[in-house]
Amino acid sequence: MHIEITGIEDERFHRPLQNIANLFFEESNVKLGGDASGDLHIHMTWSASEHIAASATLTEKASQKTFKASHQEASMLHGSEKELFKQVKRAVSHVYLEVLQKLTGINQKWGILTGIRPTKLLHKKLQQGMEEHIAHQELRQDYLISDEKINLMQSIVSRQLAVVPDLYELKNEVSIYIGIPFCPTKCAYCTFPAYAINGRQGSVTSFLGGLHYEIREIGKWLKEKDIKITSIYYGGGTPTSITAEEMDMLYEEMYASFPDTENVREVTVEAGRPDTITPEKLEVMKKWNIDRISVNPQSYIQETLKAIGRHHTVEETIEKFHLSRNMGMNNINMDLIIGLPGEELPEFQTTLSETEKLMPESLTVHTLSFKRASEMTRHKNKYKVASREEVEKMMSAAEEWTAGHGYHPYYLYRQKNILGNLENVGYSIPGQESIYNIMIMEEQQSIIGLGCGAASKFLHPVTGKIEHFxxxxxPKSYNDNFVSYTNRKIEILEELFAKSSSGQ
Structure with a gap:
């Protein structure tokens, strides 16, 4: 879909308007200016004085149908130029969304919101002391979010504050993410650092040497500064791809190097691929008091697993779940994906029925996203996925099933190119929520990433600005440079925590 927009030439509008177009059309190209030769021509106007006003007129070339929208709101006369432009951009987005909704008949329940972390917006308002109903009203007015999604956001925020009552006071602590970049095979939808482990033992050994170094040096710095760790999360890749002996040495390093490990609130290991779980590896985790793991089926349809490149069977998922439970894993998460190739509502209902037989403590329901670098995105014609309407039915089935089985939503995030413009939601039996998932989504503290492909998010203690590193x-680039990357992280931490202690 080629969309030409006249009346606006400021390139600062391009990205938000392109993002909104992507909510409606699988393939869209938005151009500011032009000669009205696109599939859609939208003429837009805006003005800013005592009021912010915007209007849009959309003409569909093929049918010559026309749709109009207008919006007006009081101007923040005393705001900065940046705040004023933000208000103008929002008004323009309102009318743009409205004419596209009229054209397509698609109602966007998340309104103009295309960001990853909707609940972070609500947290910010409540943290400032705003009453819930006022915060909800602002979300409705500013972003056109539906009551259904606002209620979901509020239930998640309330749950998070029940799980982590001191959530807003954790800026002087950190959480740790440890990335293990190896898997048995790479899934078709995956863009995470994940390398098939077969034949790579040399790379694994070298990588683990660098990771041990990072853990020691970061742990040393945290101890010197008396900084507590809130949670530790092993992700990847698949952290259980390495051997039981390698896992044992890694956890020993973690407990020896990190400060006050007995008071870390949570340690999680993603054992996401059932074909990597063995009794020996479970014994190692039990030895180090790790009992929160993920065993991820994604689907209980064997044809689907084959299509997406997961080389384990449905039976193996069930077998490894029971093995994990019998060997003392008391908090098991399972991931399901809505909209996998070839699946519609009946297949997803089969997956829910199989989940019911296991009843993990938490369940993360992902909606398939066509990530730019994935095999699935590069060869879209090979992977037939469900329609928007079918995906919405599947999400509704997940919501009904979790509510009916005692699960409550406790975190949420969204992605670009996600089917049906929906969301990914983590559900949990009360008391079994993942603290790390809350911390990474709500961005209330720094997350230090260690290992290959691990991303750090450093939170400024005063401004809340986030620096990514x-x-x-x-693995080769990591092995060549882990010392310099470790030193750079320590430099950033020195600067941030110096500001924190000085109150600047």
Whole structure:
């Protein structure tokens, strides 16, 4: 879909308007200016004085149908130029969304919101002391979010504050993410650092040497500064791809190097691929008091697993779940994906029925996203996925099933190119929520990323501004440079926590 927009030439509008177009059309190209030769021509106007006003007139070339929208709101006369432009951009987005909704008949329940972390907006308002109903009203007015999604946001925020009552006071602590970049095979939808482990033992050994170094040096710095760790999360890749002996040495390093490990609130290991779980590895985790793991089926349809490149069977998922439970894993998460190739509502209902037989403590329901670098995106014609309407039915089935089985939503995030413009939601039996998932989504503290492909998010203690810093994604680059990356992280931490202690 080629969309030409006249009346606006400021390139600062391009990205938000392109993002909104992507909510409606699988393939869209938005151009500011032009000669009205696109599939859609939208003429827009805006003005800013005592009121912010915007209007849009959309003409569909093929049918010559026309749709109009207008919006007006009081101007923040005493705001900065940046705040004023933000208000103008929002008004323009309102009328743009409205004419596209009229054209397509698609109602966007998330309104103009295309950001990843909707609940962060609500947290910010409540943290400032705003009453809930006022915060909800602002979300409705500013972003056109539906009551259904606002209620979901509020239930998640309330749950998070029940799980982590001191959520807003954790800026002087950190959480740790440890990335293991190896998997048995790479899934078709995956863009995470993940390298098939077969034949790579040399790379694994070298990588683990660098990771041990990072853990020691970061741990040393945290101890010197008396900084507590809130949670530790092993992700990847698949952290259980390495051997039981390698896992044992890694956890020993973690407990020896990190400060006050007995008071870390949570340690999680993603054992996401059932084909990597063995009794020996579970014994190692039990030895180090790790009992929160993920065993991820994604689907209980064997044809689907084959299509997306997961080389385990449905039976193996069930077998490894029971093995994990019998060997003392008391908090098991399972991931399901809505909209996988070839699946519609009946297949997803089969997956829910199989989940019911296991009843993990938490369940993360992802909506398939066509990530730019994935095999699935590069060869879209090979992977037939469900329609928007079918995906919405599947999400509704997940919501009904979780509510009916005692699960409550506790975190949420969204992605670009996500089917049906929906969301990914983590559900949990009360008391079994993942603290790390809350911390990474709500961005209330710094997250230090260690290992190949691990991304750090450093939170400024006063302004809340976030600085991103990522280790290289491929093992060779990581092995060549882990010392310099470790030193750079410590430099950033020195600066941030110096500001924190001085109150600047």
């Amino acid at each position: 990522a280790n290289p994604k491929d």
